[in-house]
Amino acid sequence: MDIKIWGVGSGLCERKNTSAQINGIQIDAGPSVYQDILNHFPEHLLITHPHGDHIGGIWHVALFAGFKSPKPLHIYGSSLSIERIKHIIREQSDHEAYQVLQQKLHYHILPEKGSITINNTKIDFETRHHIAEIHTHIFKFNDKVVWATDIHETEEDFPFYQGTDLVFHVMYRGKAHTTPEMVARIMKRAHVPRVLGIHYCDKKDLTPYAKDFQEFRYAEEGESFHL
Numbered sequence: 001m002d003i004k005i006w007g008v009g010s011g012l013c014e015r016k017n018t019s020a021q022i023n024g025i026q027i028d029a030g031p032s033v034y035q036d037i038l039n040h041f042p043e044h045l046l047i048t049h050p051h052g053d054h055i056g057g058i059w060h061v062a063l064f065a066g067f068k069s070p071k072p073l074h075i076y077g078s079s080l081s082i083e084r085i086k087h088i089i090r091e092q093s094d095h096e097a098y099q100v101l102q103q104k105l106h107y108h109i110l111p112e113k114g115s116i117t118i119n120n121t122k123i124d125f126e127t128r129h130h131i132a133e134i135h136t137h138i139f140k141f142n143d144k145v146v147w148a149t150d151i152h153e154t155e156e157d158f159p160f161y162q163g164t165d166l167v168f169h170v171m172y173r174g175k176a177h178t179t180p181e182m183v184a185r186i187m188k189r190a191h192v193p194r195v196l197g198i199h200y201c202d203k204k205d206l207t208p209y210a211k212d213f214q215e216f217r218y219a220e221e222g223e224s225f226h227l
């Protein structure tokens, strides 16, 4: 599995927006993403949830898809994510661009829980509560790697992570986001060896939790992983 981290920031600081590509499948399209993926054009885009730091760059990404590549762009997300993306694209496009995009963009509404296969990558997904009416999709790739951002979990959410090798998980303030302490409790219970924090601004001291894991640290912008 090939993983490339484009950004690890929350929407509230100068770090690039939390986003990655796993086996060529793009996750989220915040405002900072477009420049990074110019030479790594995705055919498939998973949307975790419809907040601006995750879909605010969609027009650039989609238009790029429409004009620069003959291939369609498949966009997957909750009905609310797809609704907001369609709205952005409709509102921001002039007539010609909109015609191109209508033909090139293929929308796939994801249920709350399920599984899809893209090329040879199996993706299991579930939703978690984030904030207000927003529920966020979390994704598990080939039973081994999880991408879980912008969610607020409890320890009871551990089963989804069992059997995985590497989890990228939001580690941020409480309320709308799971804190590092809670992430450690969940992942310890799920016996996950490697846990990397995403969607953060300031870094907290993670050494109190690190002893229970092979790796428990913050992910960095630009990191690559080959599993």
Ligand SMILES: [Zn+2]
Residues within 6 Å of the ligand: 010, 011, 051, 053, 054, 150, 199
């Ligand atoms: Zn966010």
Ligand SMILES: [Zn+2]
Residues within 6 Å of the ligand: 049, 051, 130, 150
């Ligand atoms: Zn969010």
